[in-house]
Amino acid sequence: MIIDCHGHYTTAPKALREWRDAQVANLNTPELGPKVSDLKISDDEIRESIENNQLARMRERGIDVTIFSPQASFMTHHIGDFNTSATWAAICNELCYRVTQLFPQHFVGAAMLPQSPGVDISTCLPEMRKCINEYQFVGINLNPDPSGGHWRDPPLSDVYWHPIYREMVSLGVPAMIHVSTSCNDCFHTTGAHYLNADTTAFMQCLTSDLFEQFPELKFLIPHGGGAVPYHWGRFRGLAKDMKIPDINHKLLNNIYFDTCVYHQPGIDLLTKVIPVKNILFASETFGAVKDIDPDTGHYFDDTRRYVDAVDSLSVQDKHMIFEGNARKLFSRISQRIPAGTK
DSSP states (O other): OEEEEEEETTTTTTTHHHHHHHHHHTOOOOOGGOOGGGGOHHHHHHHHHHHIIIHHHHHHHHHEEEEEEOOGTTTOSSSSHHHHHHHHHHHHHHHHHHHHHHHTTEEEEEEEEEEEEEEGGGHHHHOOOOOOOSSSEEEEEEOOOOTTSHHHHHOOGGGGHHHHHHHHHHHHHEEOOOOOOOOSSOOIIIIIIIIHHHHHHHHHHHSOOOOOOTTTEEEEGGGGGTTTTTTTTHHHHHHHTTTSSHHHHHEEEEEEEOOOOOOSSHHHOOOHHHHHGGGEEESSSSOOOOOTTTSSSSTTTHHHHHHHHTTTSSSHHHHHIIIHHHHHTTHHHHHHHHHTOO
16 A cells, blocks of 8 residues: 555635635625635535546556645635634635545545644644544644744744644644745745745754653654755754764654655655655645656656665565555554555
């Protein structure tokens, strides 16, 4: 089985965007709507949006299951206040839940949290619990910068985040560290802000005792870990300067990386630098890069092709990347889709 640990509902019916546009337009006059009940999306519309897009691509590439969450760039936690985010997150999570019910053998959910800059993070707990306990989601997406590129909230090592961490450990779910749209002109959303955040999150963990406080806490850093694998020597050197003798022991029992790296040399480097036990297969389809690479004639996001082509990986290594590590990190997935299911 092949499990893609990083998929977003980027092909949701257009009614969702129209509802969000109306919500944003009426931030100062919420009495003008829209109401949640105004959003009408049928099961047939959801089926069409998935069957003709994500599911078709999964079948072409031999991917069995996708861990599926709301569109990351659409979370836009910087817009409005907590009530704005709470309503929006609930709508987006319910849509993903409906996808998992319509395609139960192919999609399992991960929750978007109703974060809002400067707001007590414990306000996210009710939505998180609902998604894990009622929707049977297997993880959450945690935005380390809900301000959208201005980094106004505390680092991930701060006590501010502890209510979420305690709940993650209690429920046995990991967090994918994932920012949303940048509203800072200095940072392109998918080309800079996402990769900046991945790298920043790793460094915040390195410079803190977070995993000593929460030894069971698990993070997935997406997009191949940002700049981390490429600069592994720099991080090891910085760790030495900070009197950290073993960066692997300090971080690699808690931090994992995905394969959303869109060229063969990048995957080659990732699998050479990062231990196999810390790598999960992912494609982000459909995500930041949707086109065909003119150098290869294949889609940039066909990441299975890259992993398959790494000669240094054994059959067991590839099994761990394609399935085993996802089942270990997202341990609740086996309640939904037992090992050996096809």
